[in-house]
Amino acid sequence: AQSVAQPEDQVNVAEGNPLTVKCTYSVSGNPYLFWYVQYPNRGLQFLLKYITGDNLVKGSYGFEAEFNKSQTSFHLKKPSALVSDSALYFCAVREGTNAGKSTFGDGTTLTVKP
Amino acid sequence: GAVVSQHPSWVICKSGTSVKIECRSLDFQATTMFWYRQFPKQSLMLMATSNEGSKATYEQGVEKDKFLINHASLTLSTLTVTSAHPEDSSFYICSARRASEETQYFGPGTRLLVL
Numbered sequence: 692a693q694s695v696a697q698p699e700d701q702v703n704v705a706e707g708n709p710l711t712v713k714c715t716y717s718v719s720g721n722p723y724l725f726w727y728v729q730y731p732n733r734g735l736q737f738l739l740k741y742i743t744g745d746n747l748v749k750g751s752y753g754f755e756a757e758f759n760k761s762q763t764s765f766h767l768k769k770p771s772a773l774v775s776d777s778a779l780y781f782c783a784v785r786e787g788t789n790a791g792k793s794t795f796g797d798g799t800t801l802t803v804k805p
Numbered sequence: 806g807a808v809v810s811q812h813p814s815w816v817i818c819k820s821g822t823s824v825k826i827e828c829r830s831l832d833f834q835a836t837t838m839f840w841y842r843q844f845p846k847q848s849l850m851l852m853a854t855s856n857e858g859s860k861a862t863y864e865q866g867v868e869k870d871k872f873l874i875n876h877a878s879l880t881l882s883t884l885t886v887t888s889a890h891p892e893d894s895s896f897y898i899c900s901a902r903r904a905s906e907e908t909q910y911f912g913p914g915t916r917l918l919v920l
Contacts, residue, residue: 723907734811734898734911735849742907781848785907792839793909797848 693718695784697796704772704803712767712799714782721787724765726756729779729798738780741765742787752776772803806832809901811912818889819920826884826915828899834879835901839909840872843896855882889919 694717704710716722723742727735739750746758756767767780779800785793808831818824828838837856841849853869855861855876863869871893873885882901886893896916900909 725908727911732896732914732916734809734913735900737908737910740908783909792851792854795849800846 693786693794695796697799699799701800706805710769710772712780714765716784718786723785725783726767727781774803777803807910809910809912811915815916817918824886828882830880830901833903836904837902838882839900840884841898891919894919
């Protein structure tokens, strides 16, 4: 079985400050990890993924995430937040050998205040 | 590349009618498509997974006779909500994945309101 947890429903940061959105996962094999962002009344947009290779993954809009196998985490980060980053963020995991579905976290609402 | 469209973007219908939602991968072939339902301020609830030319695999608790899914081609999947009721009102999102890639690409969603 695979699962993913986003422990924070809400993250608030000031514009220009660094942001972190947390994600931990559980899979029985090698994890494929993803971050998506959702703006109001829209579908999800892909931000970045970890499949293999470097633990630090860089994605769209200046976001990055670090795969930490020992802590089973894949936290999303950005050095300097923008007001336009305010949105709902989803972490997802899929076992590498599983050709089927991904499991999504419950989502974290990020609010960046000017 | 990897654009997924959904039509309609929103629909209002009367209770008891059926509604069809189309999901298209515009610039790639989607061997697998997924249908999700999302309630306000909640996560995605996977309804079913479909592979082109095969019957959809429904998640536990999802009525396959109510939510008919057809994945007739590598670029089109449809979700038909049959005999819709007000409790079916929700935001429905599809996503598509191609055989050579792990990433799912999502459509913009369809807002369904059943009166």
